[in-house]
Amino acid sequence: MSKVLTEEKLNVVNTPVEKVDGKALVRGKPVFTDDFDLPNALTVKILRSPHAHAIIKSIDTSEAMIEGVACILTYKDVPHVIYTRAGQGYPEPSPYDTFILDKKVRYVGDAVAIIAAENENIAERAMKLIKVDYEILPAILDYEHAQDPDAPVIHDEPEISGSYDPKHNIASHYEMEIGNVEEELKKCDYTIDEVYYTPNQSHAMMEPHTAISYFDPNGRLTVITSTQVPFHARRILNRLFGVNCRVIKPRIGGGFGGKQAIHVEPYVVAVTLKTGRPAKCVYTREETMTATNTRHAMRFRVRAGAMKDGTLRAIELWGLSNTGAYGEHALTVFMVAGSKTLPLYNKVKAVKFGGDVVYSNTEPAGAFRGYGAPQGMFALDSALDELARKIGIDPIEFKLKNSIREGETSPIFRIMGEGREGVDQIIRSCKIEECAIEGSKIFNWYEKIKRPRIDMKKKVAHGYGVAFAMQGSSIPAIDMGGATLKMNDDGTFNLLVGATDLGTGSDTILAQIAAEVLHTTVDKITVYSSDTDMTPFDKGAYASSTTYVSGNAVKKAAEKMKKEILKAASELFEKPVEFLDLEEDKVVCDDGRSISFAELQTKLFYTFNQRQLEVTESFVSEVAPPPYLVSFAEVEIDMETGKVKVVDFLNYIDCGVPINPILARGQVEGASAQGIGIALFEDHIMDKNGRLITDDFFTYKIPARGDIGKIEVRFAKSYEPTGPFGAKSVSEIGLDTPGPAIANAIYDALGIRMRRLPIRSEELFFEIRKKYG
Amino acid sequence: MRVNIKINDKNHSIEIEPGEMLLETLRRLGYKGVKHACSTASCGACTVQIDGKPVLSCSTFTAAVDGHEVKTIEGFSNEGVLSEIQKAILEEGASQCGFCIPGLVVTAEALLKENPDPDQKEIIEYLKGNLCRCTGYESQTRAIMKAAKARRER
Known part of the structure; x- marks a missing residue:
């Protein structure tokens, strides 16, 4: 892989x-x-509601207390504390509208009882013996009807707080306008007014949600869990149960936002507190699919207008978002659909964004990679593509002409933050021109668009689409990450971070950053991460923040460690620090003397100015520099079946300096695949009672190997001055472009505009029938 | 009931429940590399080799394996020395979270035994039952091409 030019000479980064x-x-x-097997551990299973909306009139567990059952807990047996499962920083911007267990169930899959038994078989047998008498209530299964006058009220609990208008099923509402969209649209030569839909999407990480809890030998409650937010989990568990605990995150088998929420932890903790015994709960695939979180399905009406010369003048995005049964991330995901899309087109005279986030009796929505931006960008980029074609301009030229540049800003950065006001920022790195221009050359865009699209003989069509995207790096002025570095007498370092590696490789890139500063190599940095008793705080893995925030924290800590090392060596050599420097695992002095890190720390341990070299630093960002991405899609459509194959998908990304080019490439490739999934196959299908039918990998289709054509990734030569060694975020942005790029390519091929994801082959086939007979 | 199974060249005589699945048995015996991800034979994470053929252990009765040879991921790297496939997966960044990797390695080992010089299409075809949600598959295909080459040149 070619190295990216940077402003610094780098050895490890x-x-x-x-x-x-x-x-x-x-x-x-x-x-x-x-x-992890714990001796004497109980197996925990959850009885779930078969009804979409019901009140538990009575619940009888007496017959279920068979031999081998340790306890069965209902809403009467667990703390009645209202909270949000969202797993965000404190105070959470999500409404408090959830109990560990409640008298009311709000979707098929909502938890009714916790069963703990000696083994799985007994737990499952006991589950069937619990008698629940439900009073079934009318349910809202289609979120577009959540605000109907006769719609049932989903959240009528008196304890609810932070919800916008629960009596009308509105979890959150937001609106903002800069300039006057209505007036500006009147002045435009060309306008567009269309509605776009994006579906629920399941995270479908390979490892199901899992947690273990136990009392350690000293009686400290310990929770091992596949979480993205160990520190938030600890805080929330403490709030629910009034008990201090230690949360450990081992390796996680994927998260993608799905493990930001607090799902399994309260159940095992409730059992351990009740029985004193270790408890383990491993979700089934069905539970992972139907009873955790999903991407918020959204509808956006886009109105936009431009002049004949391709100057974009006004944009309005007005949306409706489905948060499902509970309001996890309701407001913030919705806001990101605007705040991480609209600043890309910062030259407009007027911009408006707003809408409602509504409750429905469906699986709760939550954080999911991209966090609203894929939903917003599908609508916005599709609409801009439509507008470009109306005007008769090449969509690349149109989008590029109107997009943001280095040194510029957008008022939206200040107006729209994470559930509140944001922060001003001037864009210091933006290589979107390189992404678009160089990308179009590699993709061969201008040659390809001259080709004929439809081969009527073979009944095959080819089309070419492009989509632009931005994201952020962290939640500025909120997200904090800490890092501790300790030097050992063998010349190695321990790097302790709260940062949460969920498979992304953050432990690796943080070690690279530390190694770079300390003039050592990654094998000399032993990383311990995500243990709330051992490592410093970190907000966790979300909001594209780990490389940027945790990376900057590690860099600060390493720089401080460097100073400490130089100071100790200066005392030893009796030489001012100005004459000393670090070089390949040692301190070198300008007079030719040198001492290895190992020798230095050994002296400091036993014989000279005795002390342990150890430092801790924290980092909070004032800005959230966006990465940028231009993606090019080539699709092949079978006109006799409507089947779409993404033959080629090229990503040209500006993520600043990739700390680890292979891992960064993997983030973009993986996000592209998930984006192709939402563009073409992934969707939730319910039966008439609200039970999710798409509850396994047969019915819920995620892209398999054969569904992926070619995904390519190129890095722009970019350097973000505020990032660690010039880096910005990379993990989420790749999900923003496949939806619009593929829809735009389908239009390019057939002249058929698909405004609803996923673009199912059968739906496209009917459109092809209509148009081509 | 009692069954006799050779697992990674070691003989085991095991007491099992009727209806017990091989995935459960293997994990209980400590072969934790065999992953539980779907339990419906749809993801490939629980793949092991039975008499050299890749099989989904989540939907194989342990009783059916009585007298056969099972090889799990734990049997594919000797004394910590990585196989060509494992090495290539690391080099190409083909393991992100790593949860699907044991199943991938076990299946890819079977592929390379049957076909030491597979092209991209053959790799995709052979491994299409091994789902991965992290990588988008590109790096995994690259890794297996690379491993095949390394093994041929060994």
């Missing part, structure tokens, strides 16, 4: 170091939560 946890992973070592 920007190299494809192998993952520090990689050797264990490729050998199948027992590193995931379910791989």
Whole structure:
């Protein structure tokens, strides 16, 4: 892979170091939560509601207390504390509208009782013996009807707080306008007014949600869990149960936002507190699909207008978002659909964004990679593509002409933050021109668009689409990450971070950053992450923040450690620090003397100015520099079936300096695949009672190997001055472009505009029938 | 009931429940590299080799394996020395979360035994039952091409 030019000479950063946890992973070592066996542990299972909306009139567990059952807990047996499962920083911007267990159930899959037994068989037998008498209530299964005058009220609990208008099923509402969209649209030569839909999407991480809890020998409650937010989990568990605990995140088998919420932890903790015994709960695939979180389905009406010369003048995005049964991330995901899309087109005279986030009796929505931006960008980029074609301009030229540049800003950065006001920022790195221009050359865009699209003989069509995207790096002025570095007498360092590696490789890139500053190599940095008793705080893995926030924290800590090392060496050599420097695992002095890190720390341990070199630093960002991405899609459509194959998908990304080019490439490739999934197959289908039918990998289709054509990734030569060694975020942005790029390519091929994802082959086939006979 | 199974060249005589699945048995015996991800034979994470053929252990009765040879991911790297496939997966960044990797390695080992020089199409075809939600598959295909080459040149 070609190295990216940077402003700094780098030895470790920007190299494809192998993952520090990689050797264990490729050998199948027992590193995931379910791989830990605790003696005497109880198996925990959850009885779930078969009804979409009901009140539990009575619940009788007496017959279920068969031999081998340790306890069965209902809403009467667990703390009645209202909270949000969202797993965000404090105070959470999500409404408090959830109990561990409640008298009311709000979707098929909502938890009714916790069963703990000696083994799975007994737990399952007992589950069937619990008698629940439900009073079934009318349910809202279609979120577009959540605000109907006769719609049932989903959240009528008196304890609810932070919800916008629960009596009308509105969890959140937001609106903002800059300039006057209505007036500006009147002045436009061309306008567009269309409605776009994006579906629920399941995270479908390979490892199901899993948690274990136990009392350690000293009686400290300990929770091992596949979480993205160990520190938030600890805080929330404390709030629910009034008990201090230690939360440990081992390796996680994927999260994608789905493990930001607090799902399994309260159930096992409730059992351990009740019985004193270790408790383990491993979700089934069905539970992971139907009873955790999903991407918020959204509808956006886009109105936009431009002049004949291709100057974009006004944009309005007005939306409706489905948060399902509970309001996890309701407001913030919705806001991101605007705040991480609209600043890309900062030259408009007027911009408006708003709408409602509504409750419905469906699986709760939550955080999911991209966090609203894929929904917003599908609508916005599709609409701009439509507008470009109306005007008769090449869509690349149109989008590029109107997009943001280095040194510029957008008022939206200040107006729209994470559930509140944001922060002003001037864009210091933006290579979107390189992404678009160089990308179009590699993709061969201008040659390809001259080709004929439809081969009527073979009944095959080809089309070419492009989509632009931006994201952010962290939640500025809120997200904090800490890092501790400790030097050992063998010349190695321990790097302790709260940052949560969920398979992304963050442990590796953080080690690279530390190694770079300390003039050592990654094998000399042993990383311990995500243990609330051992590592400093970190907000967790979300909001594209780990590389940027945790990376900056590590860099600060490493720089401080460097100073401490130089100071100690200066005392030893009796030489001012100005004459000393670090070089390949040692301190060198300008007079030719040198001392290795190992020798230095050994002296400091036993014989000279005795002390442990250890530092801790924290980082909070004032800005959230966006990465940028231009993606090019070539699709092949079978006109006799409507089947769409993404033959080629090229990503040209500006993520600043990729700390680890191989891992960064993997983030973009993986996000592209998930985006192709939502564009073409992934959707939730319910039966008439609200039960999710798409509850396994047969019915819920995620892209398999054969569904992926070619995904390519190129990095722009970019350097973000505020990032660690010039880096910005990379993990989420790749999900924003496949939806619009593929829809735009389908239009390019057939002249058929699909405004609803996923673009199912049968639906496209009917459209082809209508148009081509 | 009691069954006799050779697992990674070691003989086991095991007491099992009727209806017990091989995935459960293997994990209980400590072969934690065999992953539980779907339990419906749809993801490939629980793949093991039975008499050299890749099989989904989540939907194989342990009783059916009585007298056969099972090989799990734990049997594919000797004394910590990585196989060509494991090495290539690391080098190409083909393991992100790593949860699907044991199943992938076990299946890819079977592929390379049957076909030491597979092209991209053959790799995709052979491994299409091994789902991965992290990588988008590109790096995994690259890794297996690379491993095949390394093994041929060994």
